[in-house]
Amino acid sequence: MREILYREAIIEAMDEEMARDDSVFLLGEDIAEFGGSYKTTVGLLEKYGAERVRNTPISEQGIIGSALGAALVGMRPVAELMYIDFSAVAMDQIVNQVAKVRYMFGGKANTSLVIRTQGGAGRSSAAQHAQSLEAWFVHVPGLKVVMPSSARDAKGLLKAAIRDDDPVFFIEHKLLYLERGAVPEEEEVIPIGVAEVKREGNDLTIVATSSMVGKSLVAAEELEKEGVNCEVIDPRTLFPLDVEAILASIRKTGRLLITHEAVQRCGWGAEIAALAAKKAFDYLDAPIERVCAKETPVPFSPKLESYVIPDKDDVIAGVRGMLETV
């Protein structure tokens, strides 16, 4: 299979969906001639024109609110928030409007829109450009939340998100944009709400999201040399969640480690831990472990940033700790 960059997979998904459906259009800051701050819309202006690849002013609530308005009358907008940190500026539109109008109006509102954004640390972007805020959105009924970890997932899930009739909050990772991965040439739509076992194993289940998937796969390879056989599961969609995929793995391995780049406190991993404790209690042979960022804002210094953000060694240490407790 051919290999392309994660950011190219994002472009391909939007390109194919715009070609397929005239109601799909893009809006966001610097997405036209500039091709997006992380080059995720390169070439689309030339192909589809300024009406469908629409630069906006720096007006985050305007971007999200107008995307919702267009959706209400039948369009399928894909709105880009340059950084997930900027979602805070648009939070009223996302939480009080986008997530609510269908319900408030008794189901009689069309809210087919995608909010694309990117998060995560690793480029010394500091406290306002490197957060992992996914749990905020998972917490709001009315939003679907997707967080792809590979080029293939990014493309297939974005295509599904654009076709979805509900609002999808689609979180990319700034460090993954330049990672290369196998993506089929032929069309592939990956359904929202389906996890993928990225690596099979019998001794311990690692549930990882976004950038932590790749780090967990590296950790699993190293642990294999010690005779520890880890399974790595990527839920890919944080809500709706493929609960059964996670439970099935725990039933097999008896141990659960959850890892994400967001801080631990009230993170998405807490929800997974609670679900596992409730639904797989009898299968758990060790306390559930979480490997997450330290509970600080993201610092600027490369040394400090790498200290607070979990890496593969933190995953390895977490796994070893769990095995020692038995």
Add this chain to the structure above:
Amino acid sequence: MARATSRLTRKRMHEMYRAMLRIRRFEETADDFYMAGKVVGGVHVSIGQEACSAGVCAALREDDAVLTTHRGHGHSIAKGTRLPEMLAELMGKVTGLCRSKGGSMHIADVSKGHYGAHSIVGANMPMAAGIGLAYQLEGKGQVAVVFFGDGASNNGAFHEAMNLCAIWKLPVVFFCENNQYAVSVPAEYSTSVDDISVRSKGYDAPGLTVDGMDVAAVYEASQEAVAHARRGLGPSLIEAKTYRFFGHSRGDPHYGMYRTKEEWEGWKERDPLIVCEKMLKMTAKQKKAHAEAVEAEIKEAIEFAENSPEPEESVALEDIFA
């Protein structure tokens, strides 16, 4: 301030009077029902502001859009929303427009181009820009009107939305009902300008202040702004000076706390229904005919709403996703 110079037909004036009376009687019913415990939650009646709803919506086509606010019953009714399903919604009945999940503050009827009451102040304006954007792309000449209050004109969403509509020449009319108070805070305190319409200048868009108690003046200003939008010339901002005769919501007296009795009485003399009756030199017989027709509609709404069932609990779990 612009007043009607009117080449309006008497027929159109009578239609607008009928709409205003329908709104007035619905609002009185909603308030009575609230006092009786039949309507619950936040209820913000628009008594005194009827000319704004009736005048704007008379200038719209059926396939044009409106978006409104927490004080949105009047706009909903003027855009054609049926009274029975609306009253049922206020009463939390499953036959309501929103299946009992929106209530007074979230009335919507997309079949009538009514894209909802949005009760976060200012939040409906970016949405109106998006509807205008879709209308521009579709090219059918449709227009979106967004209603908001003096308070919302101090909100960032207003400015973001005005700018978006101006740079993209979107067919959106911003209609500000300046009823002088954002809950209790006077516009003259909270707002940097005497006439909110001048804020359009910052966006290089037309702005006009009209007498919001004069339905003919509101209609004429709206027609002009709507025509401007349909011609592809972009947004306009209309400010209607008006007044709510009731408090912000129940529990807020008509006057005595932040409004004086004298001020209130002064505005009551300019009741939009009375202003319209005088303009039309309406006869007792004509008034009676309007009143009887509206009473029949109100009676039908009450019967429907009171006889409608409450929702099954399972309804709470529906409509979250498509």
